[in-house]
Amino acid sequence: MSRALGLILGFAADRVLGDPRRYHPVAGFGRTAARLEDHWYADSRSAGTAYTSVLVGTASAAGVIVERLTRDRPFVHTLVTAAATWTVLGARSLDREAEHMAGLLEEKDIPAARDRLSHLCARDAADLAADDLARATVESLAENTSDACVAPLLWGGALGVPGLLGYRAANTLDAMVGYKSAKYLNFGWAAARLDDVLNLLPARACAVLTGLAAGRPREAIAVWCRDAAKHPSPNAGPVEAAFAGALDLRLGGRNSYGDYQEDRGTLGAGPTPTVADVRRTAALARRVGVAAAGVAAILALSGRRKGRR
Template sequence: MSRAIGLLLGFAADRVLGDPRRFHPVAGFGRTAAGLERQLYADSRLAGTAHTAVLVGTTTVLGVALERLTRKHPILHTAVTAAATWTVLGARSLEREAETMAELLEEKDIPGARDRLSHLCARDATELESDELARATVESIAENTSDACVAPLLWGVFGVPGLLGYRAVNTLDAMVGYKSPKYQNFGWASARLDDVLNLVPARVCAVLTGVVAGRPREALAVSRRDAPKHPSPNAGPVEAAFAGALGLTLGGTNSYGSCAEDRGTLGDGPAPAVDDIRRTAALARRVGIAAAGLAALAALLREAQGAIHSRRKGKRWG
């Protein structure tokens, strides 16, 4: 039970403490990745693949070592799993950013909200007004509920290597996985690997969103119908499910500096307003709790299956 308990304790630590203000391991990984990028960068997929392979491989190997060193010591294994889970989750920090954006917009502080939006997403907020800032916030909460909470918890079913490996990939995607002239080729490997690792978690997140909102049919109907309009194979299902669950219409054209991206129209209701930010954050919180319970249950079942297999193997040899 150590893995399941560790996942739940790590989730609880994130809910109570959020990200550490200083010396965050993910921030340290980001600095290491940036340093290696300066050494390896070239406008080619090969260079980007090498960059991804070194960083993700090293991080995953560290996770394997921690798993093997602690697997015969349940209390230590629980503690290591909890620490790794807390490290890779970002749900509480996401909620805090949502609360900050809601407060700024409620106070009509549009310049402050424009500046703060960069903490949630990379879109250009220079000319965004209150309604567009609210839409950007709601969409970012939805997408990051999967990336920063549901996906790492589900990869945690596979232990510390799954937790650390997933976060390494997702962090690299956030750093270099852009369709900009600089990263179109170099960031290709990180972006594609992130897409693969999020295929299942994003769809689980979409289902959980509908279930915990009490609108499973609406959420899944909108997700099935509108997700293909979104350019991301994983953000699409999640954002569309949130749109259906909240009764909103999300999507539109977003500006990312020199690039504009049409994200389609997701949902049937009104466009998000400032009041919808707190509703979205509350829904994201419930999705995270459900995902933590699901991950713990899956970890228990996986360990039970492994124990049964080991006993059967022992009997054959005996």
Template sequence: MSRSAGLLLGFAADRLLGDPHRLHPVAGFGQLAARAEKSLYADSRAAGSAYAGLLVGSVAAAGVVADRLTRDRPIAKTLLTAAATWAVLGGRSLEREAEVMAGYLEEKDIVAARGRLGHLCSRDATDLEADELARATVESVAENTSDACVAPLLWGGVFGIPGLIGYRAVNTLDAMVGYKSARYLNFGWFAARLDDVLNLVPARACAVLTGYAAGRAGGDVADLAAGCAEAPESERGTGRGRVRGGARPAAGWDEHVRRRGRGPRLTRRRIAADGAGHPAYGVVGAASRVRRGAHRRDPGATPATYEGADMHLSQRPLRIALVRHGESEANLDKSIFERVPDHAIALTAHGVQQSAETGRRLREVFENEPVRVYVSPYLRALQTLGALGIDDLIGSTREEPRLREQDWANYQDTEDIEQQKKLRDSYGHFFYRFTHGESGSDVYDRVSSFLETMHRDFEAPDSPRNVLLISHGLTMRLFCMRWFHWSVRFFETLRNPDNAETRVLLRQPDFRYKLDRPFEQWTEYEPTERERSAWL
């Protein structure tokens, strides 16, 4: 009775509260697992089995101890089970992401939908159209319905607290190391196989529940049941994990039933010339409504188990550091623009000192591990790189013109530029275009193009765990605006970072990134919940 009540309370807590923004237990386990990987990693199945066995065994043992200590204390057991259930479920966050995607597709905002897809899966969305974006979202919702809702509740119902947290530990490790990459092919084999085994029954149960829910939502239950039975082997799952290249049990059954509930396969749909009334624009919202009809919650904590991805999430760098150049001659004397090209302005002695101090801090941030550098070709940025004093960590350096300063003019008329700055303040920093230069939106566009290049670089097997971008204040803010999909209104309130100041994007256990700290704001504006979620 205590177990059932605890599961219900935990489910209700997830429904009402969603994931905690800080100190999430699953995130904490992910950080612990990342540290353990550094110590235990070896390119062998034996090492991977020991790694997974140690972490999962420890978590499960803690669950057994907790279960036994509360055996004769029903209230304590109920509350502890409720806390564990709430910790392993994370459906509200994923449902919110699905609804955001539905909104973008219904509004036919394909650009925004492409940018938002990264919140759900690792697929390269650059060339995806509405039907493909809808399918990717439905696949993500389908797999995670099984992986982080039905499965933990099922194992929690059977084994109590040990089943809840033990399963979640396995699923998290699978998301971290269960990939067919050069690094994890052997090391992640055991975690991926164990996750596959634990999902065999929940995946099929999830398919049945989804069919029932779709029937209540107006679908054809008989057709859905037949679809489950007729699902091709490639969609049902074969028990082979990602490390073997086969379909995962959690993905195919539920996904197939969801697609049966919507008629033709999404990949066969095409957008009409005007896009009006196209079924792709409603399918994502329908998927989310099916989930609500089933009264099941999906995970927001570790949505990193996706098939068909062009890039494994585990290959993303742990840290992406942004650095503004040190103090330059132009920071002290604006008239220098009248006689020296912007790209040729050098650092001051103080700017060199600032950069050296930043380099010492970055060495600690990077934990003395290799770094890939992208640097603006402007002299002050190149001199900042040289002054950091981390040459021994740098594996490769690329001069990247798309990270340059905003183009204002050639040789600048100081008085004219000052007048234009005043106009920019009233017009808006993002949209105002200098007479012989760029607008903030122009810089945003080239930063967006650079991001595509950088993501392709992440796919390399030898991609380092640290990335460093040395650029300029406006470019840094626009990089973060593009990465986190901030609104123009929010961007307009942000101050430039100081010279040699940094912002670091830190990879979280769910493979999303958060800033180590926010930018300061110079006008009053309350960021939205989504905008606030960009930093720790």
């Protein structure tokens, strides 16, 4: 019960407060990982695997210690779970970025929108027009709704604080070193593969919740089943395809990430996104987040019943 309540309180805190402005624990983890990379980096999978194992293992172990220290103190356990949930979620910050991008695009401030896109993804925005920026924003909102909201909530519901901290550590490392660049192709391999595994089920749960939250489950699932495999990511594909079906849009295409190009196929059969679709996508992402918080609480209560049996 304390886990379920902590997850709901932490989700509410994220919706109201967003990320801490200063001394964010995830940012601190990222700085630690960057310093460790300076000493540990080698162009090999074994070095990257060791690097990922130490950092993710340490975060998960810290969560296990916290769970054991508070498991007989329900009030404290609720507060600790709420704090961990608030720390690892990024739904409100994602929502703010969507609002900011929507405002810039509506004001036709394309240079500022190009600069701001880097807050959502690593896509090269130098030559993107307004509708291209809208597509990039919609796709990033879809993918990050799974990564920054649905997945951590579901891992928290299943495993508690260790699930929350371990997932966020793995996802952060993937964002730092999981790129298919010359530098990280080998060193970041373990972080990228671990993130793929940890998101395998949550991404598909997010796809289902997206269709339900939009009131178009058949359309979302149909596009997911038909088009997701065209996407190079095994987890972003189902989520972006589900958003395309839920919003009746056509996503995907060729994207530039500086030193490499990526073809994401064609997801959906509707029109390509326009500026107005950014706010529609953000509204849908908020509803998906609420649904995921409910599912996470149910997972936590289910685990409690199994423990009692």
